[in-house]
Amino acid sequence: MATPQMTAPLQPGGLLARRYRLIDNIGAGGMSVIWRARDEVLDRVVAVKVLAPSLAADAKFRDMVREEARAAAQLVHPHVTSVHDYGEEIAPDGTVTAFVVMELLSGAELETRLTEGPLPWTEAVEICAQVAEALAAAHRLGIVHRDVTPSNIMMTSVGAKVLDFGIATHIGAPDEDEEGDTFGTPAYVAPERLDGTPAQPATDTYCLGVLLFETLTGQPPYPADTWEDLTRALEDPEVPRLEGVPGLPPAVAEICFRCLARNPRERPTARQVGEVLRDQLLPADPQAATMLSPTVTLPTVEVTPPPPDVKLPAEAEPEWTPAHRPPRRSRRTRIAVAAGASAVALASAVLLGMSLRDSTPPPSGAGHTTAAVAPTTAPPPAVTPSAEASPIAPPPSSPPTTPPRPPTVREVITEIDVLIERGVAEGAIRPDAGQDLNNLVHNLESKLATGPVDLTGPVAELRSKVAQRVLEGSIDRVYGDALDASLARLATAS
Secondary structure: OOOOOOOOOOOOOOEEOOOEEEEEEEEEOOOEEEEEEEEOOOOEEEEEEEEOHHHHOOHHHHHHHHHHHHHHHOOOOOOEOOEEEEEEEEOOOOOEEEEEEEOOOOOEEHHHHHOOOOOOHHHHHHHHHHHHHHHHHHHHOOEEOOOOOHHHEEEEOOEEEEOOOOOOEEOOOOOOOOOOOOOOOHHHOOHHHHHOOOOOHHHHHHHHHHHHHHHHHOOOOOOOOOHHHHHHHHOOOOOOOOOOOOOOOHHHHHHHHHHOOOOHHHOOOHHHHHHHHHHHOOOOOHHHHHHOOOOOEOOOOOOOOOOOOOOOHHHOOOOOOOOOOOOOOOOOEOOOEOOOOOHHHHHHHHHOOEOHHHOOOOOOOOOOEOOOEOOOOOOOOOOOOOOOOOOOOOOOOOOOOOOOOOOOHHHHHHHHHHHHHHHHHOOOEOHHHHHHHHHHHHHHHHHHHOOOOOOHHHHHHHHHHHHHHHHHOOEOHHHHHHHHHHHHHHHOOO
16 A cells, blocks of 8 residues: 655745745744745745644644634734735645745744843833734734744834734634643743633733833743742742832832732733823823913813712722823813713713814914813803992892703713724724624613613623623723713613
């Protein structure tokens, strides 16, 4: 019986999938080999990651890589390596060559840079802020990277680029790898992964904390080469602290410590980490900081407090706030809102603040001020005594105060629509989560059109849905609290 002809190993000059001409081998790891190649269809140089034959032979693993390559191809971000293609080539003997085609980057891995020692804190914070922003973008698409390490970050002329979504998975996917092939690098693996917890964004936040610690000190908080080393290191209840880093702001040390929390629910989101780190890179000079934003003087507006049983969305605070956090940048300015403002203005102005570029320009000749939202019913003009006025003339009577009316269902639903739209636009609400919640709210509105409906049960289900989305990371905590407050108002709307 003739022996099947074995597939020849890939060689420079070989043609893969009748399209990618291999040039040279530029990297290798336990799971793949990276080739520089020319795409002869589009005439461009690309990077081709060829999976190890043992992994490519596993149809389940190939399916996983293909699905994640498809998801990563949708992730367009300046700090994420672009994925162009996925392909499989079957040889006559049945051997499968599976590969992913990616953007070819020029630069050096962060791992190589760290061999020279820790980075200055400003450089480390800038790199980690870029990585945090890239991870936040991935999480909005429901992707968890799971292997954020210095070897998977390329330093390029346009900043850091996150590489290799090879062991990425979807949020909520079970961690079924019993052999450890897709576990990643021990020193960067979050503790909950050792217990087989389903994938969640907090896993990447832990990796981000390890990365920040290592770029500042030169070594990870738990140096571990094996899973046994990691298990022993995690038995120590104390989380290493950042000490002795010259000039390091306390907020950076605090956010790093929060990222390394053993309980994933105690960690901030990648988006929150990016915001905190960005805040530390603002100029310390007050005059320079002023030059970064328009000069605006806001008028003082008296605000009539709402009834005690109404909680404004602005009162909702995130579950976690870093200590020593400096004032937020002035790209969003909070303004006061008078009583009686519409539900849409309430959601837009009180919760989120009004962007200066969206505010109504002042009339010609007016000073540079930002107009606050006017009350529905203007207060009576103040009476200013004059020398000519009769001292015994009675002051004009004030009209009776009209108690604020309860919001209508339509107003509250409009408020929720605004929150969802703003949250998706700012990356605080994942698009699929926002669409799902929007559909549920408007389905409820359609039922109301057919006749009276008891909103207590449906609203309770919606609030539970929001809480679940916050826990899985698809809705930011601040927006989750604001949506919960609006839904509570919906239950009592007229």
